[in-house]
Amino acid sequence: MKTVGVIVEYNPLHNGHVYHFEQSRRAAGADAVVAVMSGHFLQRGEPAVAGKWARAEMALHMGADIVIELPVAYSSHAAEWFAYGAVSLLDATGVVDSVCFGSESGDIAKLSAAAQLVWREDDAFRALVRRELAGGGNYPAAYSAAAERTLAAAGIDGIDMRQPNNTLGLFYLIALLRLGSTIEPLTIARTKAGYNDQTITDRRIASATALRGLIFGDTPDSGQLQNIAPYVPPYTLSILQREAQAGRAPVSWANYSRPLLHRLLVEPATELAQYAEVTEGLEHRIKRALPELRLAEGEAAAEALLLLLKTKRYTRTKLQRTLLRLLLGHRKDELAPELLRSGAAYLRVLGFSPRGRQLLARMRTAAKVPVVTKVTDADWPYLAMDIRATSAYALGFARCDSRELFRDYYEPPIQRSEEARSDT
Template identity: 35%
Template sequence: MKVSGIIVEYNPLHNGHLFHINKTKELTNSDLIIAVMSGNFNQRGIPSIIDKWEKTKMALNNGVDIVLELPAVYSLSSAEFFSYGSVSLLNSLGIVDSICFGSEVGDIEFLKDVSNLLVDEPPLFKSLLKEKLDNGFTFPKARSAALIHYLKNKKHYSEEELIAHLNSSNNILGIEYVKSLKRLNSNILPYTIKREGGAYNSTSLNNIFSSATSIRKVLKSNASMEGLISHVPPNVYSDMVELKNKNYNFPFDFMMYPYIKYKAMSSKKNYFELIPDASEGLHNKILKSLEEAKDYEQCIDMIKSKRYTYTRISRILCQYFLGFYEYNTLEMRKESCPYARILGFTRNGASALKSMKNNSAIPLYSKLPKDINQTLKLDLQCTRSYSILNPYISANEDYLQSPIIL
């Protein structure tokens, strides 16, 4: 049996995701798809508009065979740690033959060239990087400039295509996936599919492959859901309509703001300084903006800069809301994923679970263990916090819900 892994968020699952699932099967000739999926909070620092159990049902109804939860310490991190957590989880299962992901470039050899360069760091690349840093470049800009210079001369890519490729969000993730495979000395083969349709952060429903961002915008505006019919699989559309009819509360980022502000204003200590991504004095700037801003958007706009992106600030605020400062997340996210939590599986997936249990280097959890480590403890805390934004979900949902079986 050939097994392929995919790394997803499904916020929500749309036609582009269905294309990815089907194309993965075709490209890798796989018999079974394992999805590592973000839980109730996503990499951009936003709550998932649909909880992880409902997302699991949607995934299983659209071609995924097993859904595993990516712990929040990775799912709410930069591309590097998000990718490492996901890939290390798939690698530890011992049955995954390939991973397949979308990218703007659609060229796995390009992604391998960049990844190899970043992992191996040949002398010329190191020299170029040092030169840029000595000239006052920030590390990300220095690394990007060194990459462009090196690849332009050694691999004969044009400067224009390098600039475009290295600044595209899914290419960045793809590079990190391949880097992680190399660092883990993994036998898993990487494949990539050229992304179709709307860009990752596009806000317009402009074609059949519209982005999750544009779909969330419709839900946020409380517009008629009929406009989504041609942009999500039919079963996803019917599920979302059913949820809305049950008064399901689709959570959005701005809903966290009153709780973040209350916590910050009522605390004697600035706990932002304990969040690794809020280093270099950024924690003071965040607290000041919370004192002055009227709402979530204004707060982020007051903080963001060329150095500190909107997404990074959003992620820090979300980490604060979830209480990341109570954990040593700096060290936790550097380690390989310590367990695999099963959110759901199909009959086809059930046939592979025995093989997974026999080959996995990490424990598999279909129910919560007696001894809960820090990574899992943080996930349980995330569910409790999510229940504040989405009362449809119990604070104890992780204890009450068994894996979805379809």
């Protein structure tokens, strides 16, 4: 059974994701698709608009055969570790033949050549990054600029490393090299909507960022899930509406202002400094900002704090990740590079199809790490972090009970019947 892997967030799953999914399966000539999907909290340091089980259900409706959870230790990290964690999971399955990702470039040969040039990050490359940082920029911009200089010196052109999916694709390829993986990389050019596009120019395709803007934005009829109907498959809308009725969606940073402020107010700066992403004295900047918060009725404290903290050095994404690590209690020693480099010690299955059941049987003998469908007997630090993340995520629900707080212990993998698959 030829199998392709995809690395996704589906926040929420939209028509552009369906296009990428079908093109990935076609490009790989695959019989089955394994999706590594972020859990409740995402790469830009945001809570998902709907929880991991709802989004896994969307993926299964689309045609995914197995959905594996990317641990929050990786899913809410910067691009390098996000990519490494996801690729290491695909590699650990023992059944994935290829991985297909979207990129602005769409040129796997050039991206692969670029990865070969920069993956070891030699002294010359590090010097370029330091030079860019010395100009006052942030690390992602400095890395992209150093990569572009390196590629230009080698005569490789046509890859804009300022484009987020080119950069993320580069890190997927670097992860394959660092793991010594035999998985074949493939890429599909993004179409009609960029990753961060906030405007909608097509009748059927819009970025997830733009769709969240329709849900949470300031337009007169914002907040109505029906607004996104033209841009998502029917099952996405139906699942989101069901989750909204249950009080579990839509979720944003605004839902977590109180627990976040509690952490920031009660812990001294010396303690805040022990949390992941709190760097370069950011703990003091946070403490100085707290008395400046002026919260009008209905204004979200998390959003107001982000506006106070943002600088050229500290991007919004960096700050969101910082606040998320503080909210979830992720300390620096838990996310040390040497631990992240080891990859996840397990494969947590969120859902599967009938074909996925056959693939799971193969995985149980071929996988490099245990395959987990029940968490009751599991005792891995990153899985414990995911269980705590579920509890924290549930605190943002309009209606929450103890079962939601500890849902990881109750929820079995979602099983999609063949009849349940929906095509658009």
